[in-house]
Amino acid sequence: MTTAQELREKKQTYWDDVSVGHQFAPLIIGPMTPTHLFRWSAAIENWHRIHYDQSFAIYHEGLPNILGQGSWKQSILPRYLKDLCLPDGWPWKVSFQHRAMIVPGDTITVWGAVTKKYEEEGLGFLDLDVGMRLQYDAESCPGRATIVLPIRGGKPIPYPFVPPKKLAN
Amino acid sequence: MRWIAIGKASGWDDLAKFTQEMKGTAEWRIDPKCTVTGVYAMDDGRMIAEYHGPTVAEFEAWLKKKGWSVESITPLRHVAKAGDIWKVT
Numbered sequence: 001m002t003t004a005q006e007l008r009e010k011k012q013t014y015w016d017d018v019s020v021g022h023q024f025a026p027l028i029i030g031p032m033t034p035t036h037l038f039r040w041s042a043a044i045e046n047w048h049r050i051h052y053d054q055s056f057a058i059y060h061e062g063l064p065n066i067l068g069q070g071s072w073k074q075s076i077l078p079r080y081l082k083d084l085c086l087p088d089g090w091p092w093k094v095s096f097q098h099r100a101m102i103v104p105g106d107t108i109t110v111w112g113a114v115t116k117k118y119e120e121e122g123l124g125f126l127d128l129d130v131g132m133r134l135q136y137d138a139e140s141c142p143g144r145a146t147i148v149l150p151i152r153g154g155k156p157i158p159y160p161f162v163p164p165k166k167l168a169n
Numbered sequence: 170m171r172w173i174a175i176g177k178a179s180g181w182d183d184l185a186k187f188t189q190e191m192k193g194t195a196e197w198r199i200d201p202k203c204t205v206t207g208v209y210a211m212d213d214g215r216m217i218a219e220y221h222g223p224t225v226a227e228f229e230a231w232l233k234k235k236g237w238s239v240e241s242i243t244p245l246r247h248v249a250k251a252g253d254i255w256k257v258t
Contacts, residue, residue, distance in 0.1 A: 031194060059248050059255030064204035064221050100201045105194035135194060138201045 002027065002083060010086050015117070015124025015149040022114040024128075027080050030107035030135075032068060037104065040072045068102030073141050077130055080110045081145055089149040090161040092125075096143020100134055109133045112145065121164040124151045171206075171257050172225050174218045174232055176239040181210055190235060203227040219245070 034052065041051045049056040050067050057063045081091035102108065109132070116127035125148055132141040148157050180186045187210055191197055197205040203222035210216055216237065220228040225242060232239055245257040 055248075055250040055253055055255065058206055058221065059250070059253075059257055062221070064198075064202075064206065103198070103204075105198055107194070134201075136198070136200060 007083060007086060010083070012086075012088055013084065013149055015119075015126065015151045018114055018117065018126060018149065020114050020117055024084050024112045024114075027076075027083070027110040028107065029076070029110065032102060032104050032106050032108070034066060034104050037066055037068055037072075040069050044069075044071060046071065063103075064101070065103040065105075068106070070098050073098065073102070073132060076108075076110060076132065077141060077143065077145070080112065081128075081130070081147055084112065085147050085149065088157060089147060090157050090159075092146045092148050092161060092163065094130065094143060094145035096130065096141045098141060100138035100140040102132075102134070102140055107135045108140070115144075119151070120167055122151065122155045123157060123164065124149045124154070125167070170221070170223065170225075171245040172220050172228055172242050173245055174216075174220065174228065174237070174239055174242045176216055176218075176232065176237045176241075177214055178216050178235060178237045181216060182214060199227050199231055203231075205231060215240075 034054070038052045041047065046069060050061050050063060051069055052066060054066050057066045077094055077096060078091060081094055085091050111133060112128045112130045114126050115129050118125050125146060128145045128147065130143050130145045131139050133139055148161065150157060178190075181190060191208055199205065199222070203220070205218055205220050205228075207219040208216060218232070220231070222228060228242065247257055248255045
């Protein structure tokens, strides 16, 4: 798990230094516990019982255990991409599917691999395959993302980010 | 579907052995669809295990791998948990 201090001190990854096929350092989360799930339910006021009531989840819903929230997963991949881009890059977009369920006991490896590298209007773009892989190699959230990293000696990435017109759609 | 197995497992009356056999996620999370949701160790040496999965075959394989001497494997019908009643089938 990355600490806040590590993020504050993180050195910029430059577009120049990344090639197609590059695998970014993974983020390992877990093993998940019921406390992790309940904390998220409380934080976002998601009171569906499948996330904290084990008997309801198992015997009423027919699930293997209480389930990790989809909204939690939706927070983790953008966080991972944001951390990759810090301090001056921009996690432009990400889309993914919800597949394998996450339950207490699971350990999650959040990963990203570069599939395409291109420059547009002086900005460095990287397309990535991304996902959240579980300990038995099931992929819980396969998806794709595009991040923008600074080019050495290039112009700063605008904040807030506005994509080049050619890529805007 | 859910099944209950009743049987005996050598040495599982010892808490350290029981913990070794059941605590790690890989010990009870057989695969994405199959989970051993609970195991009870009874005072007379018998064991009860509850399993969730699409078929019983994975449960049978797990019991065999764990070295259980199985008396019975039976589908669950309904459950009472501290006053909550669940129709399982």
